[in-house]
Amino acid sequence: MSPQADRYLDLARLGCNDWWRYLIGVPVIVFFWLVLGYVPYYLLMAAGIADPRLDFVAVNLSIFMMLAGLALVVKLIHRRALSTLVSPDGRLDWARMRRSAATWVALMAVVTAAEHALFPERYYFSFNAARFFVFLPLVVLLTPLQCLAEELVFRGYAMQGLGLLTRRPLAIVVLSSLIFTAPHLLNPEAQAHGVVIVAASYVTMGMLLATIALRDGRLELAIGVHAVNNVFLGLVANYDGSALMTESLFTARELDPVYSLVMLIVAAAVFYGWTFRRGPE
Numbered sequence: 001m002s003p004q005a006d007r008y009l010d011l012a013r014l015g016c017n018d019w020w021r022y023l024i025g026v027p028v029i030v031f032f033w034l035v036l037g038y039v040p041y042y043l044l045m046a047a048g049i050a051d052p053r054l055d056f057v058a059v060n061l062s063i064f065m066m067l068a069g070l071a072l073v074v075k076l077i078h079r080r081a082l083s084t085l086v087s088p089d090g091r092l093d094w095a096r097m098r099r100s101a102a103t104w105v106a107l108m109a110v111v112t113a114a115e116h117a118l119f120p121e122r123y124y125f126s127f128n129a130a131r132f133f134v135f136l137p138l139v140v141l142l143t144p145l146q147c148l149a150e151e152l153v154f155r156g157y158a159m160q161g162l163g164l165l166t167r168r169p170l171a172i173v174v175l176s177s178l179i180f181t182a183p184h185l186l187n188p189e190a191q192a193h194g195v196v197i198v199a200a201s202y203v204t205m206g207m208l209l210a211t212i213a214l215r216d217g218r219l220e221l222a223i224g225v226h227a228v229n230n231v232f233l234g235l236v237a238n239y240d241g242s243a244l245m246t247e248s249l250f251t252a253r254e255l256d257p258v259y260s261l262v263m264l265i266v267a268a269a270v271f272y273g274w275t276f277r278r279g280p281e
Contacts, residue, residue: 001169004217007088009163015080017164025073032069037062052245053134060142067149085156087218100224105232107267112237126251135247139234147226154180155213155222169214177206187243197257201264208268215276
């Protein structure tokens, strides 16, 4: 294991990390996320209010409640600062996030353009100014925060916790990626295209995010990739039936899970090679 990964995983030792604390902490986070967090969404459904903007906000509130649960668990149960899930120096490096976001969005643009060139009938121009500019501030504001929350839970808390059990990087990367994948299998893509192929895509993305976090010894690269990935899908090139209920400039009539998986693997390899061509960031 690299010194950067060791330093990052050892941040768990700054607090109290008895096994029973995780036994309590994980259910608390899940309760805040899936029970308390979905109260606004269920209230909207019960009231019969069908507004995609409110649905988008309500679903994102569940992630923010997950973050609230995480903050409570880390502070009160593990007795350490939430910032220790981010980096050894306890600060957020915005330059790292900008670089990773810029690299990943460039790769997504190339992948999307290639898909349009190969399957010209797949994408259509779906821009509707009235709807798009309503969603624009919601996506720009809420989506990066949602991705930050997921990274703190699935990469920060989960990987540091797994680091107390094993120091094998591959085991930590794979196990944290499976944890990341499990809740995403509730998304409509898995029901429409099959659990196995969709799970493979989520595992691949999870492994990329976990690998770059361990290699760099901090979370910012993963946060940047995750945030710009979801913003790009939400505003630039989405697809019918997506879990992201937004208005994008272009929409694919269908998701091609095989193409998406293959190009995700290629993009992940290119991103990793380019980002670490001179060693850890």
